Amino acid sequence: MPKRHAPSLPPSPPRADALAKALGAERYAFDARPEGCLWAGAFRPGALFGPEGGMAHGRVRGVDTTAALAVPGVLRVLTAADVPGANLQGIVHKDQPVLCGEVLRHAGDPVALVLAESPEALRAGLAALRADIEPLPGVFDPEEALKKGAPQVHAGRKGGNLLLGAVIEKGDARAALKSVPVLVRGEFSTPVQEHAFLETPCGVAQLLPDGALQMTVSTQSPFRDRFEIGHALGLNPFKIRVRAPHLGGGFGGKDGATVQCLLGLAALKAGGRPVRMVWDREESILAGYKRHAVRLRYALGAERDGTLVALSCRVVFDTGAYAHLGSEVMELSMEHAAGPYRIPHVRVVGRCVYTNNPIAGAFRGFGVAQVSPAFESLMDELAEKLGLDPLALRRKNALRHGDENCSGVRLTGSAQLTDCLDAVAAHPLWTTREAWRAGAPAFTRRGVGLAAVFNGMGYGRGLADMAIAKLELTEAGGFLVYNGVPDMGQGNSSAFALLASQELNQPPSAIGLVQPDTEQCLPSGSSSAGRTTYTYGNALLKACAAMRVKLLSRAAMALFCDNLEGMELLPGMVRHRPTGKSLPLAAMAGFLSRDDRVCVAEALMPVAQNPPDTGKSFFIGFPHLLFAYAAHLARIEVDELTGRVRVCDYLAVTDGGRVLHRQGFDQQAQGGVAQGLGYALLEDFRLAEGRILTGDLSTYLIPTALDLPDIASEAVEGCEETGPHGLKGVGEVGLNGPAPAVGAALYEATGARLRDLPFTPERVLTALRKKPRRRRT
Amino acid sequence: MNVLTPRELPELFAALAAPGARVLAGGTDLLVRLRADLRQGRKVPSSLVRLDGLEELCGVAREPDGALRLGAATTHAGLLAHPLVRVELPVLAAALADLGSPPIRNMGTLGGNLCTASPAGDTLPPLMVLGASVELASAAGVRRMALADFITGPGRTRLAPGEIVTAVLAPSAREFAVRHFEKVGRRSALAVAVVSLAALLRLDARGKAVEARLAWGSVGPTVWRCPEAEAALLGQRPTLTALKRAAAVVRARVQPIDDLRASAAYRSEVAGNLLLRLAAL
Known part of the structure; x- marks a missing residue:
């Protein structure tokens, strides 16, 4: 068993970025606007005519650049013919052109790139461009796309529109489901979700006289970006320097190239001048990646005492026009499809399908947010069928340390879902639920729902989840942490500063941070997968330990001590305790060479040993070993007259191992819940034949402060022994709970199980009409 | 583009x-449109x-006939903060409190x-039930007309x-015992109304309605009135039974459209349902 009680740390200091962000002093990629820079913008003709016109699939016959080039201030108009390299980008599958020369595969595909002296000239140039596009029949439904004779998104591709078909299997679910005493089934759907980060994709790039390309960009993956850009544009990736300052949000939508390849191309043609590209909100929604829409068909069987026996699940993923991370997101969906439960017989079948819809990709809760509403809804239905308390049913079946999970992986890491459920069970929001429900005002029904969720950490098997930390003793006697994983706002760099301050026994003010820069920092993977603080944190702890030994031994020499005994690292100095002799760090920095002032160390996330003999079609990522867990509770009010749902109270109890920084931990839980409540209730991404009908934030609605309750966040005390000071990543798990918790609360309030997200007032009112009488429990 | 500020x-x-x-004026609609243009x-x-x-x-003043004169360039927040607006025009205040952010x-x-x-203009249904009029001015002079005549269609007015x-003239609603405004949007702020209802009922000593004024937003090209539903409430106490009858009239007569925010069927249903809320006031 993991240790339950780790020694507690001193109270957390404010986040390292708090002051700069509160003062507006933090410089984002958006703020990079070098003097004399040019402006680049993409021409996306498929969306030219607003929601009423446009097209999502067409053959590019030509681009007429004459009028655009005649606009004063327009310098260049580039098309596919100007792209020097493969003109293809994609993290795993390279199938997305930087500029489309032959086929438009979705409404946001670009066919030209304009370089102009000013934003006004750029706008005029883009408005003057004309493209000759021959419409092609499109395919907009993933199941239609798999039918014989369906239009092909990538003509001539082996496998047609099926990007990947995969199976994860354990035991014999088909046979077991035939003989289980109790069976529940359901079909579900989850929608596209837009990241809606505050800072839209943006950056600046410049080609230097020595041929190096440098870029400051809002990105989650600066080290990988070099290879994306290099491949697409035919450049040596090691002559590309990418800097990633703090991001104004990412949530997965900046994991992969957004502006990068376009900006690189623009810089190559800008005569050495810097070029800036900023997508406005509409372009960000049009061309950016989305959460995959998924259809799910489930069957879950149990014994009469509630012991889960077998689960079968089929998922169909709409990955849109390009592969991006479609297979990888589906992998996570399938691996989490059976929920955080022990089930001996499991069969999960997935198909990830190309369509002419917008490109889907990574989004916080990467595939897991799509399956959690389904497995939790079936758990509730099962509890009702068996007359069991839904919390008790979950507790009975919850995965624990040492169990084999539904993919057949032995859980050697911490797994404290039962503690999360116990904390919910003991919470006043749960214990007072009957009285609260009975106090509903006129025309109002109340419901209380819960959800048990989890989320894998790291890249999974097949792709080393590694980070390399670099730590420098500065000339002034402070320390600099060279962060290799972008901080999207989740606070990982603050966590690094805190770890360094604790390990080196220095005040927070002595620790500086260098944000990711491929020239100064070392490759540490992407900011994603709940891995940032875990993997880089482990590397940093090693670097700190090495630094400590280095400083003690260098000081021992200067203080004429024979060994390290009695040497201690104190704020600003090393002291020899027995004699009281000390040496300031600034003095030491003066006589150490730069090389000797730096410590570098790496860490690798462990993977499952003896991986199960299934999931063979996944190139990378299957299976995961470590998971964060959470139990969520939502108390809601449903208005009988309008179907509107108000979330009154919310509780998230999270197992993230040991908590390093309580404020950061709570912010991750609360942010995930906020985004999850938007997914559950509001965010209704609408498409018609591949054209986006909700193309801005006045039609695509995300929650405002008034739409969210106070979100109580609690932590169960745990310890993941492989994590830095026992922590696990908690960035994603919080997003997976709200949809199932609200769904369960809605059932209690209305008597109807809603299986299609989002739970709009219209769907709720329809459900109320079908179940007009108040359900008594 | 020049920006002028005449005094x-x-x-x-x-x-x-x-x-x-x-x-x-405030630019909250115009600047959005200019950006799109x-x-x-x-x-x-x-x-x-x-x-x-x-x-x-700008500002709020009392007219000789007792109505309130609301300066057309007064901000929503300015009106909302004004005691006369809060006390005498609570239906308008409720709409202003829910407008935008x-x-x-x-x-x-x-x-x-x-x-x-x-x-979907949030202030229109309350001003309609209040019987407001507008004062217009140009180099040719000043004229007044009923708000109901001023707005002729979506985005269309009689403005020459x-x-x-220059001003909106709104009679006090103090004589109306039942005063209600409700906006149904897709979220709690920064939302375009899917349906809204402004209602005023004047009751006699026995609590029966002697006058009913109802106006809905977002269910037609302009504010929608339903005299038949108003008539159905006359002589009745605003009980759930009486309101349900009127709501049925509303659902049968209203002819909203489908759009991104809601279907016509939802709007019809809710346009009627909102009346029932009066029973819980």
Whole structure:
């Protein structure tokens, strides 16, 4: 068993970025606007005519650049013919052109790139461009796309529109489901979700006289970006320097190239001048990646005492026009499809399908947010069928340390879902639920729902989840942490500063941070997968330990001590305790060479040993070993007259191992819940034949402060022994709970199980009409 | 683009006479539209003429006939903070409190909300049930007309070229015992109304309705009235039974449209349902 009680740390200091962000002093990629820079913008003709016109699939016959080039201030108009390299980008599958020369595969595909002296000239140039596009029949439904004779998104591709078909299997679910005493089934759907980060994709790039390309960009993956850009544009990736300052949000939508390849191309043609590209909100929604829409068909069987026996699940993923991370997101969906439960017989079948819809990709809760509403809804239905308390049913079946999970992986890491459920069970929001429900005002029904969720950490098997930390003793006697994983706002760099301050026994003010820069920092993977603080944190702890030994031994020499005994690292100095002799760090920095002032160390996330003999079609990522867990509770009010749902109270109890920084931990839980409540209730991404009908934030609605309750966040005390000071990543798990918790609360309030997200007032009112009488429990 | 800030009405009318000039009140609708026009390469005005430099267009005052005079360039937040508006025009205050968000309410003006003439304009249903009228002014002089006549369709008013709304005249609703406004949007702030209802009922000593005024937003091209539903409430106490009867009339008569925010069927259902809320007041 993991240790339950780790020694507690001193109270957390404010986040390292708090002051700069509160003062507006933090410089984002958006703020990079070098003097004399040019402006680049993409021409996306498929969306030219607003929601009423446009097209999502067409053959590019030509681009007429004459009028655009005649606009004063327009310098260049580039098309596919100007792209020097493969003109293809994609993290795993390279199938997305930087500029489309032959086929438009979705409404946001670009066919030209304009370089102009000013934003006004750029706008005029883009408005003057004309493209000759021959419409092609499109395919907009993933199941239609798999039918014989369906239009092909990538003509001539082996496998047609099926990007990947995969199976994860354990035991014999088909046979077991035939003989289980109790069976529940359901079909579900989850929608596209837009990241809606505050800072839209943006950056600046410049080609230097020595041929190096440098870029400051809002990105989650600066080290990988070099290879994306290099491949697409035919450049040596090691002559590309990418800097990633703090991001104004990412949530997965900046994991992969957004502006990068376009900006690189623009810089190559800008005569050495810097070029800036900023997508406005509409372009960000049009061309950016989305959460995959998924259809799910489930069957879950149990014994009469509630012991889960077998689960079968089929998922169909709409990955849109390009592969991006479609297979990888589906992998996570399938691996989490059976929920955080022990089930001996499991069969999960997935198909990830190309369509002419917008490109889907990574989004916080990467595939897991799509399956959690389904497995939790079936758990509730099962509890009702068996007359069991839904919390008790979950507790009975919850995965624990040492169990084999539904993919057949032995859980050697911490797994404290039962503690999360116990904390919910003991919470006043749960214990007072009957009285609260009975106090509903006129025309109002109340419901209380819960959800048990989890989320894998790291890249999974097949792709080393590694980070390399670099730590420098500065000339002034402070320390600099060279962060290799972008901080999207989740606070990982603050966590690094805190770890360094604790390990080196220095005040927070002595620790500086260098944000990711491929020239100064070392490759540490992407900011994603709940891995940032875990993997880089482990590397940093090693670097700190090495630094400590280095400083003690260098000081021992200067203080004429024979060994390290009695040497201690104190704020600003090393002291020899027995004699009281000390040496300031600034003095030491003066006589150490730069090389000797730096410590570098790496860490690798462990993977499952003896991986199960299934999931063979996944190139990378299957299976995961470590998971964060959470139990969520939502108390809601449903208005009988309008179907509107108000979330009154919310509780998230999270197992993230040991908590390093309580404020950061709570912010991750609360942010995930906020985004999850938007997914559950509001965010209704609408498409018609591949054209986006909700193309801005006045039609695509995300929650405002008034739409969210106070979100109580609690932590169960745990310890993941492989994590830095026992922590696990908690960035994603919080997003997976709200949809199932609200769904369960809605059932209690209305008597109807809603299986299609989002739970709009219209769907709720329809459900109320079908179940007009108040359900008594 | 020039931005002008006249201090006197004649100066304003002169500025508006220039070709391509447009009135800029709070800008919360206009600037959004101008951005879209710029983005699509469409023509934009050559000058914007601000109203907030004209003191006579701002503030709240009592008219000789007892009605309140609401300056057209008064911001929503300014109206909401005014005690006379809160006490005498609670249906309007309720609509203003739900309009947009704090920044929108700090910028947007009542006159702007009327001239935008959106089918979903939040202040329109309450002003309709209040029987408000508008005062218009141009170089040619001043005229008044009922708000119901002023707005002729979505985005369309009787405003003549060079003319502006100077004030809204709203009679007090103090005689109405039942005063209600409700907006149904897709979220709790910064939401376009899917359906809204403003209701005033004047009751006699026995609690029976002697006058009913009902107006809905977002269910038609302009504010929708339903005299049949109003008639169904007369002589009745506003009980659930009586309101359900009137709601059935509403659902049978209302003819909303489908759009991104809601279906016609949802709007019809909710347009009727909102009346039932009066039973819980």
